[in-house]
Amino acid sequence: MEKYVQIENVSMRFHTRRGTFEALQGINLDITRGEFISIIGHSGCGKSTVLNLLAGLLLPSEGVLLCAGREIAGPGPERAVVFQNHSLLPWLNCFENVHLAVERVSGRRETRARLEERTRAALELVGLGHAMYKRPSEISGGMKQRVGIARALAMEPKVLLLDEPFGALDALTRAHLQDELMGIVARSGCTAVMVTHDVDEAVLLSDRIVMMTNGPGATIGDILTVDLPRPRDRLTLASDPHYHRLRESVLRFLYERHARRVA
Amino acid sequence: MTAAIRKKPSTRASSGHGTQTVTSAAANEPVIAVAAPASRSQHERQLALKTRQCLQWLLPPVFGLLLLVTSWSLITQQSDGLPGPTATLQSAIVVFSDPFYDNGPNDQGIGWNILHSLQRVGLGFGMAALIGIPLGFILGRFTFLARMAAPIISLLRPVSPLAWLPIGLLVFKAASPAAIWVIFISSIWPMIINTATGVSKVPQDYMNVARVLNLSEWKIFTRILFPYALPHVMTGIRLAIGVAWLVIVAAEMLTGGIGLGFWVWDEWNNLNVEHIIIAIFVVGIVGLLLEQSLLMLARRFSYD
Numbered sequence: 001m002e003k004y005v006q007i008e009n010v011s012m013r014f015h016t017r018r019g020t021f022e023a024l025q026g027i028n029l030d031i032t033r034g035e036f037i038s039i040i041g042h043s044g045c046g047k048s049t050v051l052n053l054l055a056g057l058l059l060p061s062e063g064v065l066l067c068a069g070r071e072i073a074g075p076g077p078e079r080a081v082v083f084q085n086h087s088l089l090p091w092l093n094c095f096e097n098v099h100l101a102v103e104r105v106s107g108r109r110e111t112r113a114r115l116e117e118r119t120r121a122a123l124e125l126v127g128l129g130h131a132m133y134k135r136p137s138e139i140s141g142g143m144k145q146r147v148g149i150a151r152a153l154a155m156e157p158k159v160l161l162l163d164e165p166f167g168a169l170d171a172l173t174r175a176h177l178q179d180e181l182m183g184i185v186a187r188s189g190c191t192a193v194m195v196t197h198d199v200d201e202a203v204l205l206s207d208r209i210v211m212m213t214n215g216p217g218a219t220i221g222d223i224l225t226v227d228l229p230r231p232r233d234r235l236t237l238a239s240d241p242h243y244h245r246l247r248e249s250v251l252r253f254l255y256e257r258h259a260r261r262v263a
Numbered sequence: 264m265t266a267a268i269r270k271k272p273s274t275r276a277s278s279g280h281g282t283q284t285v286t287s288a289a290a291n292e293p294v295i296a297v298a299a300p301a302s303r304s305q306h307e308r309q310l311a312l313k314t315r316q317c318l319q320w321l322l323p324p325v326f327g328l329l330l331l332v333t334s335w336s337l338i339t340q341q342s343d344g345l346p347g348p349t350a351t352l353q354s355a356i357v358v359f360s361d362p363f364y365d366n367g368p369n370d371q372g373i374g375w376n377i378l379h380s381l382q383r384v385g386l387g388f389g390m391a392a393l394i395g396i397p398l399g400f401i402l403g404r405f406t407f408l409a410r411m412a413a414p415i416i417s418l419l420r421p422v423s424p425l426a427w428l429p430i431g432l433l434v435f436k437a438a439s440p441a442a443i444w445v446i447f448i449s450s451i452w453p454m455i456i457n458t459a460t461g462v463s464k465v466p467q468d469y470m471n472v473a474r475v476l477n478l479s480e481w482k483i484f485t486r487i488l489f490p491y492a493l494p495h496v497m498t499g500i501r502l503a504i505g506v507a508w509l510v511i512v513a514a515e516m517l518t519g520g521i522g523l524g525f526w527v528w529d530e531w532n533n534l535n536v537e538h539i540i541i542a543i544f545v546v547g548i549v550g551l552l553l554e555q556s557l558l559m560l561a562r563r564f565s566y567d
Binding site: 056075076079080087 | 468469471472474475476477478482486487490491
C-alpha cells in the first residue's frame with residue numbers, strides 16, 4: 001500500500017510563559033491513500049495539535065511530516081481543513097465563503113464562470129443549493145458546518161482534515177452529517193483525518209482509529225483497525241456484534257488503560 | 264429642589280406601570296379579533312396604544328429639557344448678568360432670521376460661522392482619517408511596527424490639543440491652517456488606536472482560515488481584516504469627530520477669523536451674553552447631529 005501521509009518521530013513543544021510544555025512525543029503514523037483515520041483521546045491530549053501539524057498551521061519541534069513524499073512546511077491546497085467551530089466569515093454569504101477557497105486555489109487556471117460553477121457544485125454536494133446566498137447568521141449550526149465542509153471540498157483536496165467537525169451539533173444533525181460525510185469521502189476517494197472524542201463516530205467512519213494517551217507528552221497508545229465492510233449503515237451496525245466489540249475496545253482504551261486523571 | 268426632581272421619576276414610574284398592563288391586554292387581542300372580526304374599535308384601540316407608547320417614549324426627554332430650562336431661569340433670577348431663557352430665545356430668533364449676512368470679516372451671520380467651523384473640522388478630521396485609518400491597519404497587522412509606534416503614540420496622545428497650536432502657527436504662518444492642524448493632530452489618535460485594536464483582535468480562527476486557503480495579503484485585507492475591523496474603525500471615527508468638534512471652539516477662540524469659537528469670543532468682548540448662550544446650544548446641537556449621523560452610518564456597516 002502506498003504511504004501518502006507520513007508522520008515520522010514528531011514531537012511538539014510549546015513555549016509558554018510558565019515554561020516549556022511538551023504536548024506530543026514521538027508520534028509515528030503512516031496513512032495510505034484513500035484511508036479514513038480518526039484520532040481519538042481525552043481532551044487536552046494533543047489530538048488537535050496533530051491535525052494542525054498536518055494542516056501546516058504548526059511546525060513540529062522535532063521530526064518531520066510528509067504528504068505525497070514532500071515535507072509539510074506550511075498550509076497547502078492539497079490539504080483542506082474543516083474547522084471545529086466552522087470558522088465561516090460572518091460578513092460573507094455561503095456562496096462567497098466557499099468561493100474564497102476556490103478562487104485562490106485554482107483562480108489563475110480557470111475562468112470565472114468555471115469557478116462559480118465549482119462553488120455551486122460544492123454547496124450542492126452538501127445539500128445547500130437553496131441557502132447559497134444566506135449569511136452564516138441566518139442558517140443553523142448544522143448548515144454552517146456543511147458550508148465548512150463545502151469550503152474544504154471545493155479546494156478539491158487530496159487530504160481532508162477534520163477537527164471535531166460535528167462536536168457542536170445535536171445528535172440527530174450529527175448522525176445525518178456523518179452519513180453524508182461518509183458518502184462524500186467515498187465518492188471523492190480523498191484521504192481523511194478526523195479528530196473526534198465520539199467513540200461511535202470514530203468506529204462508524206474510520207478505517208483505523210488512532211488512540212492517544214493522555215498529555216503532557218502524549219503519544220499514540222494504540223491503533224485499532226476497523227474492518228467493517230463498506231458501505232456502512234448505522235442501523236445494521238447497531239445490531240452487529242463485531243461493531244460492538246470494536247466500540248468496546250476503544251472504550252476500554254479510553255476508560256481503563258488511559259482513564260483521565262480527575263482534575 | 265431635589266425633592267421636586269425626585270418626585271417626577273416616581274410619578275413617571277407609576278404611569279409607566281399602568282400602560283404596561285394595557286400592553287399585555289392588547290397582546291391578547293388578536294385571539295378575540297378572530298372570534299369577532301368587527302375591526303373598527305380594534306383599530307382605534309391600536310391607534311390609542313401607539314400614541315400612548317409614543318408619549319411614553321417622548322415624555323422623559325421632554326421632562327429633562329423642561330428641568331434644564333427651569334433651573335436655568337431660576338439661576339438667572341438670582342444673577343444680574345445672565346440672560347434668561349426668554350431673552351435668549353428672542354435673541355436667537357433675531358440671530359437665525361438672517362443667518363447668512365456679511366458685514367465684513369468681523370461681522371458675519373451665524374450660518375457662516377457654523378459653516379466655517381464645520382469646514383475646518385472637516386478638513387482636519389478628513390486628513391486625520393485619510394492618514395490615521397490606513398496607519399491603524401498597518402499597525403494592527405504588523406506587531407513590529409505596532410511596538411515601534413507604541414512609545415510615540417503614548418507620548419503624544421495625552422498632550423492637550425491646544426498645545427499644538429503654536430507649532431501650527433509657526434509652521435503654517437497663518438491662523439486657519441493652524442486650527443486645522445490642531446483638529447488633525449487631536450482627532451488622529453482615536454482613529455489610529457481603534458483601527459489598530461480592531462485589526463489586532465481578529466480571531467485566530469479567521470487567520471487560520473486565511474492560511475489554509477492561502478489567501479493573498481490583499482484578500483486577507485479585503486475579506487477578513489477590513490470587514491472585521493470596520494465597527495472598531497467606526498467607533499474611532501465617532502470618538503475623533505467628538506474630539507474635533509470639542510477642540511474647534513477653543514482653537515478658534517485663540518486664532519480668530521470666522522467660526523463659532525471666534526464668534527463666542529467676539530460676543531464676550533461685546534458683552535452680548537445671549538449670543539454666547541446661543542453659541543453653546545448651537546455647538547451642542549451640531550455636535551449631536553454629527554454624532555448621530557455617524558452612528559447611523561456605523562449601523563449601516565455592521566454585519567450582524
